[in-house]
Amino acid sequence: MAEGGPGPGSGESLLFLTDEQLRKGIEAMFFAYRGFTADPDRILEEHAYGRAHHRAIHFIKRSPGTTVNNLLGILGVTKQSLNRVLRTLIEDGLVESRIGRRDKRERHLFLTEKGAALEGEISDVQRARMRTAYRAAGPAAVAGFRQVLEAMMEPEMKRQYQSLKDGGT
Amino acid sequence: MAEGGPGPGSGESLLFLTDEQLRKGIEAMFFAYRGFTADPDRILEEHAYGRAHHRAIHFIKRSPGTTVNNLLGILGVTKQSLNRVLRTLIEDGLVESRIGRRDKRERHLFLTEKGAALEGEISDVQRARMRTAYRAAGPAAVAGFRQVLEAMMEPEMKRQYQSLKDGGT
């Protein structure tokens, strides 16, 4: 699949995508994702939780009252796997599970005050890093960053992502 | 930590970083990383390997002859964890481990032809997705993407990342 790299002089208006360039992009994703999860991981460890717990409370915070099934779709894990995490979060009093009023089979999930506190703590450090990175890179870079990430998503996840439209801008 | 969102009219020259904006960035990373690993995961599954194996052969390909210790620094796992993965790759004939000539404690790692074949197969699909995303987003977006990712890395990882400088451009 080698692209037969264009020389230094070939059109910059098209894309100059040598395998080396693409490889750098791939490694950038790899290392950046580690940075992205580093702060949350530190906090979670103090509380004896893992990333799985973080993902759950993140999306419950984003969509309070979401059902277990919704969450399964977003997280892309099995119900057994999610259930294990959810059970401990409920036992520990971070998440509340309310039986649906219209459809009593459904469980609607909410963060308790305690759960919101942990979510907030993690959210804060994660946003802080994102904010720093954004400021270092500048507004144009931020737009590009989001565009590339969006183009990299699987179609179904892209829908999930876009279903929460941008707040202000 | 709420930023007290600036209204639609406030200076676009500074950064317009509402919590909502930052949250979108966080979710973009989350969903994009899934897309990023989706194709490799499919191929790896056919060969009964996991992401850990992929990471190993990726960085051995990038730096042939690297030692186990070097690899540990890059991958950020324990040597025991890496060793298990390495052992199966060596048993399966994808990786060759040569005892160091100067320092016999060291093992220098190389991909065999078979290992290079798998690495290439995975690399191809991963680059293909990256290329598609880059093309969809355009050159300016690509630059921004890389800038933000780099700003998001932990300092030590940033050094690792930058140690392989850009090929052409």
Added chain:
DNA sequence: AACTTTATGTCAGCCTTGTTGACTTTCCAA
């Protein structure tokens, strides 16, 4: 009313990939 489907939860067991602890071999420096 009987049957089927859906939503959720649970138990059991497996696999990958992280972890720590203990150990061997090799190297180097006092």
Added chain:
DNA sequence: TTGGAAAGTCAACAAGGCTGACATAAAGTT
């Protein structure tokens, strides 16, 4: 030459994925 440090290996454990089987309750269908 001997003791510590470094590189690598083996053993055992934990988290969090997975599948399969099954239970319950509520909805929906016939």
